[in-house]
Amino acid sequence: MPHAEIVIGIVLFWLAVGALGIIRPFSGRAVSAVLFPLGAAGGIALAAVALAAIGLPATQIVLPLGLPDLPFHVRLDALSAFFLFLLGATAAGVSCYAAGYFAAVKDGSAGITCLQYHVFLASMALVLIADDAYFFMVAWETMALSSSFLVTTEHRDPEIRKAGFIYMLIAHVGAIAILLSFGVLASTGGYTFDAMRNAQLSGGWATVAFLLALIGFGAKAGIVPLHVWLPEAHPAAPSPVSALMSGVMLKTAIYGLIRVTYDLLPGVRWEWGLIVLVIAVVTTLFGVLFALMQHDLKRLLAYHSVENIGIILIGLGLSMIYVGTGQPVLAVLGLIAALYHTLNHAVFKGLLFLGAGAVLHGSGLRDLGRMGGLIRVMPHTAFLFLLGALAISALPPLNGFVSEWLTFQAALLSPALEQGVLRSIIPLAAAALALAGALTALCFVKVFGVAFLGQPRSAEAGRGHEVGGWERLGMAWLGALCVVLGLAPVWVIEIMDPIARDLLNNSLGFTGAAPQWLWLTPVAPERASYSPLIFLVVIVAVVLLAFWLVRAFYHGRLRRTPAWSCGFPGSNARMQDTAEGFAQPIRQIFSPVYEVEVHRPDPFDRAPRYSAEVRDRSWDWLYHPIARATVFCSRLIGYIQVGRISVYLMYSFVTILFLLAFVR
Amino acid sequence: MTAAGALYQLVQSLLVVAAAPLLVGWVNACRAWLQNRSAPSLLQPYRMLRKLFHKDAALAENTSWVFRFAPYVIFGCMWLAAAIVPVLATDLPFATAADVIALVGIFAVARVFISLAAMDVGTAFGTLGARREMLIGALAEPALLIVFFNLSLISQSTSLTTIVETLARREFGLYPSLAFAAVAFLMVLLAENARIPVDNPATHLELTMVHEALILEYSARHLALIEWASAIKLFAYFAIGIAFFLPWGIAEAGDWGALPLAIVAVVAKLVVAGAGLALLEAVSAKMRIFRVPEFVATAFMLATLGLLLQYVFEV
Numbered sequence: 001m002p003h004a005e006i007v008i009g010i011v012l013f014w015l016a017v018g019a020l021g022i023i024r025p026f027s028g029r030a031v032s033a034v035l036f037p038l039g040a041a042g043g044i045a046l047a048a049v050a051l052a053a054i055g056l057p058a059t060q061i062v063l064p065l066g067l068p069d070l071p072f073h074v075r076l077d078a079l080s081a082f083f084l085f086l087l088g089a090t091a092a093g094v095s096c097y098a099a100g101y102f103a104a105v106k107d108g109s110a111g112i113t114c115l116q117y118h119v120f121l122a123s124m125a126l127v128l129i130a131d132d133a134y135f136f137m138v139a140w141e142t143m144a145l146s147s148s149f150l151v152t153t154e155h156r157d158p159e160i161r162k163a164g165f166i167y168m169l170i171a172h173v174g175a176i177a178i179l180l181s182f183g184v185l186a187s188t189g190g191y192t193f194d195a196m197r198n199a200q201l202s203g204g205w206a207t208v209a210f211l212l213a214l215i216g217f218g219a220k221a222g223i224v225p226l227h228v229w230l231p232e233a234h235p236a237a238p239s240p241v242s243a244l245m246s247g248v249m250l251k252t253a254i255y256g257l258i259r260v261t262y263d264l265l266p267g268v269r270w271e272w273g274l275i276v277l278v279i280a281v282v283t284t285l286f287g288v289l290f291a292l293m294q295h296d297l298k299r300l301l302a303y304h305s306v307e308n309i310g311i312i313l314i315g316l317g318l319s320m321i322y323v324g325t326g327q328p329v330l331a332v333l334g335l336i337a338a339l340y341h342t343l344n345h346a347v348f349k350g351l352l353f354l355g356a357g358a359v360l361h362g363s364g365l366r367d368l369g370r371m372g373g374l375i376r377v378m379p380h381t382a383f384l385f386l387l388g389a390l391a392i393s394a395l396p397p398l399n400g401f402v403s404e405w406l407t408f409q410a411a412l413l414s415p416a417l418e419q420g421v422l423r424s425i426i427p428l429a430a431a432a433l434a435l436a437g438a439l440t441a442l443c444f445v446k447v448f449g450v451a452f453l454g455q456p457r458s459a460e461a462g463r464g465h466e467v468g469g470w471e472r473l474g475m476a477w478l479g480a481l482c483v484v485l486g487l488a489p490v491w492v493i494e495i496m497d498p499i500a501r502d503l504l505n506n507s508l509g510f511t512g513a514a515p516q517w518l519w520l521t522p523v524a525p526e527r528a529s530y531s532p533l534i535f536l537v538v539i540v541a542v543v544l545l546a547f548w549l550v551r552a553f554y555h556g557r558l559r560r561t562p563a564w565s566c567g568f569p570g571s572n573a574r575m576q577d578t579a580e581g582f583a584q585p586i587r588q589i590f591s592p593v594y595e596v597e598v599h600r601p602d603p604f605d606r607a608p609r610y611s612a613e614v615r616d617r618s619w620d621w622l623y624h625p626i627a628r629a630t631v632f633c634s635r636l637i638g639y640i641q642v643g644r645i646s647v648y649l650m651y652s653f654v655t656i657l658f659l660l661a662f663v664r
Numbered sequence: 665m666t667a668a669g670a671l672y673q674l675v676q677s678l679l680v681v682a683a684a685p686l687l688v689g690w691v692n693a694c695r696a697w698l699q700n701r702s703a704p705s706l707l708q709p710y711r712m713l714r715k716l717f718h719k720d721a722a723l724a725e726n727t728s729w730v731f732r733f734a735p736y737v738i739f740g741c742m743w744l745a746a747a748i749v750p751v752l753a754t755d756l757p758f759a760t761a762a763d764v765i766a767l768v769g770i771f772a773v774a775r776v777f778i779s780l781a782a783m784d785v786g787t788a789f790g791t792l793g794a795r796r797e798m799l800i801g802a803l804a805e806p807a808l809l810i811v812f813f814n815l816s817l818i819s820q821s822t823s824l825t826t827i828v829e830t831l832a833r834r835e836f837g838l839y840p841s842l843a844f845a846a847v848a849f850l851m852v853l854l855a856e857n858a859r860i861p862v863d864n865p866a867t868h869l870e871l872t873m874v875h876e877a878l879i880l881e882y883s884a885r886h887l888a889l890i891e892w893a894s895a896i897k898l899f900a901y902f903a904i905g906i907a908f909f910l911p912w913g914i915a916e917a918g919d920w921g922a923l924p925l926a927i928v929a930v931v932a933k934l935v936v937a938g939a940g941l942a943l944l945e946a947v948s949a950k951m952r953i954f955r956v957p958e959f960v961a962t963a964f965m966l967a968t969l970g971l972l973l974q975y976v977f978e979v
Contacts, residue, residue, distance in 0.1 A: 371784065375728045386730075395776065396762070396769040405765050408809075412816055420975070427971045430813060435964070441776055442802040449794060451781030455726055528822040531761040535744075538758070541739040550885050553738035554717045563724035563787050563881060577783075577791030585799045589957050 003053035004061050004076040007084060007129060010046045012040060018118030031110045032103035037470075039118055040095035046088030046125065055079040055498050060131060067134075073192050075131035078498035079263070082339065083128045083255045089481060090247045090346045091121055097354050097474025098240040100467065101361065104135050113153055113238070118245065120146040123346035127252050132192040135181035140178065140252075144171040147249060150241040151233045163229075170229040174219030178256070181212035185264055196264045205297045206265050210272050213217045213260040214279075223313065225281045225618040227306045230304040234302035235366070239357020247350035251342050254312055258335075261320065262503040271322025274422065275443035277317030284310030288439045289593050292446070292586050293578040293614040295368045297356045300447065301349065304392065307436060308345040311407065312338050314429055318410045321426075327416055328506040333522050334410040336508065338497055341403035344485055347399060348391040351478035355385035358471055359451065363464030368579035370458040371451040377464040380453045384475040389448050390481040394443035397532035397539075402520070404437055405530055439586070446582040455573035485587060489520045489534050518561035519624075529556045581610070587614065595620070668721070669755040673747070675755070680746040680903070684895040687710035687902065687938055688803045694942030709895065716888035720778055724881050726786050734781035735882070735889040741774040742896040752926045753915035754825045754832075763822040764812040766804060767904075774893070777802045782878040793877030796953065800862065800874065803960035804855045808846055810967035814845040817974055819978060826909075832911040840977060844970030846909045851963035853901045855956070857894070860945040862956050873951055905931045 017038050021031055058077035066072045076084075079631070098117065102110045123146055126139035148171070150463025151414060152164035184205055189195035201209065219226040234242045235342040259266055287307025294300035356366070358381040365371050375382035391398040411433070414426035456462035466472075497507050508522060521529045550556070587594060595615045601608030640651070686706060693703035703713075722731070734782035745767060748759040762770065779794035816822045818841075855862045858875035867873055879890050907914065913929030915922040951959060 209843070355926070364942050373726070375730070375784075390773075390776070393772070393776065394769070395773045396766050401766075401769055408765055408813075409822070412813060412822065415817060415820075415975075424972055424975045427813065427975060431806065431810050431964075431968045431971070434809040435802075438802040439807040441772055441805075442798040444744060445776055445779045445783070445794065449780055453728065453730060453780060453784040454791070457681050525824050526821060526823060529760045530763060530766055532762040534758070535766065536762070538747075539737075539740045539744055542743050543736045546736050546739050546743075546889065550717065550889070552753070554885060555720075557720045559722055560725050561722045563726060563785050564789075566789070567785060571787060573786065575788040576786050577788075577795055582795050582798075583790070585697030585795070585954075585957060586802075588954075589961070 003049055003056065003081075004059045004074055004129065006049045007046065007053075007076060007125065008061075008063075008074065010042050010049070011209040013042050013232075014118045014122040014125075017042065018115040018122070019121070021114030021118070028105070028349050032099045032470075033184070035114050035541055036095050036099035036102065037119075039121065040092045040099070040474075043088045043090075043092030043095055043121075044149040047085050047092065048088075050081045050084035050088055050198070054078050054495055061631060062304065066138075069373075072135040072138075073131035073194075074129050074135075075193065076129055077466075078502045079258060080118070080128045080494060081257070082260040082499055083251060084125060086251060086343050086346050087121070087124055087128065088479070090350050091244065093474045093477040093481075094240050094243045094247070094350055094354065095121075095474070096477060097243070097357070097471050099370070100470030100474070101238065101240055101357060103468070103470075103496075104361065109153070113150070116146050116149045117241070117244075119476040120150060120241075120249075124248055126251055128255060133179075133186060133196075134191055136256075137175070137179060137182070140256075141175060141254065144168070144175065147237075147245055151237045151245075153238050153241070154236070159238040163232035167229045167233040170226060170278075174226070175218045177216030177219065179216075181209045181216055181260065184212065185260075188203065193259075193264060201266055204369075207269070207272070210261060211275075213257060214272075214276070217253040217257040217260075218279070221250050221257070221309045222283075222306045223279050224286045224306070225622050227287070227534075228616065228618060228623065231294075231299045231302045231616075234305070234353075235296055235298035237361060239298070239353055241355070242640050243353035244301065246353055247346040250305060250309060251346055252644070254309075254316075254338075254342050258316070258338075259504070262323075262335075268320050268323040270419075270422065272319030273317045273322075273324055274425070275317075276313055276320055277425065277429055277623070279308055280310045280313030280317050281429050283307070283311070284314065284436045285432055286310075286593075288436045288443065289590055290614070290616065292443050292583040293594065296352070296431065297359065297366055297368055297447065297451065298564060300368075301352050301356060304352075304440070304443070305345075305349060307440065308341070308349065308392075311404065311433065311436070312341045312345065314338075314433055315341060315403075315407045315410060317553070318407070318414075318426065318429075319631050321417070321422060322410075323504065325419070325422070327413075327415055328414050328504055330410060330416060330498040331504055332506050332508055333376070333413070335405065335500055335504065336493055336496055336522075337410050338408035339499065340406055340485075340489075340492065341400075343492070344391070344403050344482075347478050347481045347485060348388045351384060351388035351482065352392065354471070354475045354478065355381055357493065358385075358467045358475065359464075361471070362467050363460050365458070365460055365464075368447065368450045371461050371593055372457040372573060372576065373461060374455045374456075374464055377462070378466045380466060384472075384479045385452065386448055387479045387482055389444035389487065393444050394437045395441070397486050397536045398481050398585045402486055402489045402530075402532065404433065406522060407433060409528055411613050418492075442586070443583070446579055450577070450579045454576045457573050457576070457578075478613060487536060489530075489532065493520070572573045575588045587612075618639055649653075666755070666757075667755045672753055673758050675745040676751055676753075677743065677758075678766050679962065680899055681743055681892075681896060682752060684746070684899040685713065685892065687899050687934060688895045690935065690938045691898075691942050694939045695945060698942055698946040698956050699798045699834050713888045713892055716883075717885050719884040721884035721886055722799050724787075725787050727784050727881070728822075730777075731781045731784040731881075732886070734777040735886040735893070737777045738774045739893045739896075741770045741777075742893040742900065745770045746900045746903070748824060750824060750828045750907050750914060751815070751902055751903045752923060753920070754828050755916075756825060759824050764816060764824060764827065765809065765822055767824070768809050768812065771808075771897075772801070772805055773804075774897075778878055778890070779979045783880075787881070789877050789880050790860060793880070794966050796874040796956075797878055800855050800956055800960055802921040803957060803964055804852045806958060807964040808856070810964065810971055811845045811852065814841050814967065814970045814974060817971070818842070819853045828907045828914060829916055831908060832914055832916065841907070841974035844973065847903075848967035848970065849905055849909070849964040851959065852904065852965070854944075855960050855963070856941055857898045857901060859941065861948045861951045862959065863921060864950050868951075872953060875954075902937050906930065946974045 063072040123142035130136035291303035315338030322331035394400040411430040689706040696703035780789035
């Protein structure tokens with residue numbers, strides 16, 4: 001089985017492509033014309049290999065790399081293959097897009113960006129196939145570093161440097177937690193994942209390892225309150241990088257959490273699932289409520305990533321509860337729902353970030369308040385963005401709906417549980433998910449309506465232009481995936497089946513009657529069924545029929561007139577709703593959630609300005625106290641730092657004496 | 665799938681689309697009587713549609729394809745919704761393509777498209793309508809979903825057919841969760857169909873209107889499609905309410921002999937429900953728009969409470 005070798009080959013290929021970026025003849029225009037398309041080809045190849053490998057038994061290789069006595073272990077199993085597919089498929093679209101996007105960079109920095117970009121891709125692939133804690137951490141840190149360089153591509157802007165700093169900080173808090181978690185796991189055996197699987201960890205230590213992993217991977221995924229880096233780093237990064245970070249990098253954290261919880265730890269407990277579920281519900285609602293308040297398009301999308309991580313974790317939490325209470329089939333359903341949403345989010349969020357980048361490229365705008373009417377100047381981008389917006393709003397028959405549907409099904413099966421507390425919390429999670437879905441739709445009507453429809457709110461929006469072919473190709477690829485993943489859920493779930501068999505020794509088992517591929521029936525046909533293909537066919541047929549009937553029986557005559565302004569002649573573009581105005585009722589209804597700073601002008605003010613700033617409470621409640629405590633502690637430590645070398649030598653001497661006494 | 669089932673599916677789909685304006689006519693007539701006016705003919709909505717289809721469409725200059733495309737999508741969505749709700753019999757082969765969650769999804773698609781179309785024009789009215797519609801929808805949609813979850817927990821299924829069959833067979837009694845769900849459903853019905861006290865379909869006052877602001881720019885065939893779709897939506901909501909909360913008399917799968925009785929029962933229930941809606945509208949006042957979120961949030965809370973009650977008492 002050469003699949004694992006091919007994956008490593010693709011990683012090396014990506015590294016080579018990246019390295020070519022900084023070699024002289026390539027660092028100019030060739031970066032965009034040759035290297036990024038090559039990277040996209042690598043992505044396609046990776047997706048194809050991963051798809052082929054997903055049903056095969058796990059393969060292991062030991063690489064002759066690393067420290068002496070600490071070689072790198074590589075393992076390709078169904079879970080890795082699924083996430084590699086996600087990486088490859090998303091990276092293919094994003095690299096295509098990047099080929100066009102970075103062509104506009106004139107100052108010669110595209111070459112170095114190309115290197116960092118491909119190192120980033122390669123390190124994510126390595127995270128997914130690493131089979132020991134050492135290799136995993138090396139790949140994980142490479143991923144964090146390369147992405148942090150990419151975030152600070154525009155490093156001359158102090159705001160962006162600050163965003164990069166926050167990102168690095170949280171990434172390292174997370175990395176330390178992951179390292180400690182691996183430390184606990186490796187305490188009884190070795191540092192390889194195989195040794196951890198066989199280790200007999202006691203219940204208390206298993207919980208400690210789980211909680212550390214949850215914090216560590218949660219920091220990368222963006223669970224509340226460790227989400228603060230997302231709305232800073234995503235807008236700062238170039239759009240293809242945002243798409244990769246949000247679409248794929250957050251998913252490596254989901255991968256890590258699943259790997260540790262389901263594979264390395266001895267058994268999943270329902271209490272862990274409950275913790276995950278509660279965090280997930282908070283994260284989901286928090287993400288969408290703050291997304292609604294944003295007017296910077298990329299910040300808004302970043303908050304939606306927080307929300308979607310919450311939705312993924314709702315599925316995962318349900319699955320863990322079902323594993324812990326001995327409901328294996330339901331556990332599979334929850335896990336499949338979580339994985340499906342992971343894939344869906346990668347695709348539609350990638351598409352939306354690329355769309356935001358296209359708007360930025362085509363019109364130079366990132367603030368919704370200055371957009372408007374872009375559908376006329378960039379029709380293709382508008383159509384693809386609408387596709388992504390409908391998908392993320394969980395509207396049938398696109399892909400977001402399928403995974404939310406599966407999550408709802410998993411939640412509705414909770415009467416199978418024994419404990420009363422669990423049974424009453426799960427419906428609340430379902431209610432929260434329902435609310436989040438509806439609010440997402442509201443948010444994306446706001447985004448699409450304000451940015452692409454209506455009249456231009458600024459001259460730039462009116463002068464915008466459509467982006468180039470590579471960019472549209474990249475977006476079209478992801479848009480097509482949104483449609484395919486939405487229309488062929490049974491096929492996708494069948495592909496995911498080996499993961500459930502690997503991790504839970506169980507499967508949903510779609511081995512029934514003949515037309516099974518058409519009907520998604522997770523448990524039993526009379527329990528629930530959904531067929532997106534029939535759904536789409538009927539709705540298209542009805543639409544066409546209505547269109548034809550109207551024309552056949554009546555007519556299709558049309559004339560253009562000015563919009564009705566209720567007899568008020570001075571109507572202009574500024575009278576349209578703004579992004580802030582559109583979401584203002586939400587701010588009123590959910591006002592306890594927000595910390596709003598409103599500046600109202602004085603009635604006699606000659607140049608009145610009104611502003612309302614919505615801030616994230618987690619800064620005041622969590623981060624600022626920690627920052628103050630850190631400053632305080634370092635000041636205390638500062639007392640022993642006097643700046644004379646003799647004193648420092650004395651410190652060393654005392655330390656050695658202490659250690660000697662301690663060791664003996 | 666049986667041939668009879670397929671035939672019934674086709675008949676119901678056409679019948680619902682054809683009969684929906686009649687229901688609107690009935691509600692309007694009842695309301696006129698309650699207001700001591702002489703009522704328009706029951707066929708008035710059909711005449712209205714015919715008139716609109718004959719007119720030339722006037723399209724605002726600023727609009728894109730979204731605006732022209734939306735009425736067809738909305739009409740298609742509502743037709744789909746009406747086709748999967750069991751009205752007379754539960755043997756609907758097509759209902760397996762979409763369950764209650766998908767049904768809520770269909771309504772959401774229609775809502776998103778009508779709001780986008782309203783924002784497409786780029787006037788103050790359109791965006792105002794879209795904002796209000798999405799706000800009400802954002803709270804009403806989860807409430808509707810939770811109402812359906814209540815029912816699907818009772819019947820262990822999210823399939824419309826199974827839910828209705830289970831509820832129809834259940835012995836008569838007062839179930840607390842169902843009572844909460846029914847009240848919440850009624851509130852969602854009022855909010856989603858632009859009825860008093862949430863919205864007034866007979867006004868063009870900018871301070872209060874929601875639905876009318878959304879469709880202000882539509883004319884002729886586009887307007888006809890949207891109005892027809894609204895009528896189908898009202899019919900679909902009535903049918904859902906009847907099928908879930910008063911399902912007695914519905915013909916179960918294979919039992920075609922019960923169909924005549926089912927027709928009588930459904931017509932009687934629709935007549936009573938339509939009159940009830942008119943009465944409700946006649947005795948209540950339009951709410952301030954800022955109070956509407958509270959109203960819909962109450963529906964959401966009631967539905968969630970019903971869900972919790974069910975876990976406590978019934979499962």
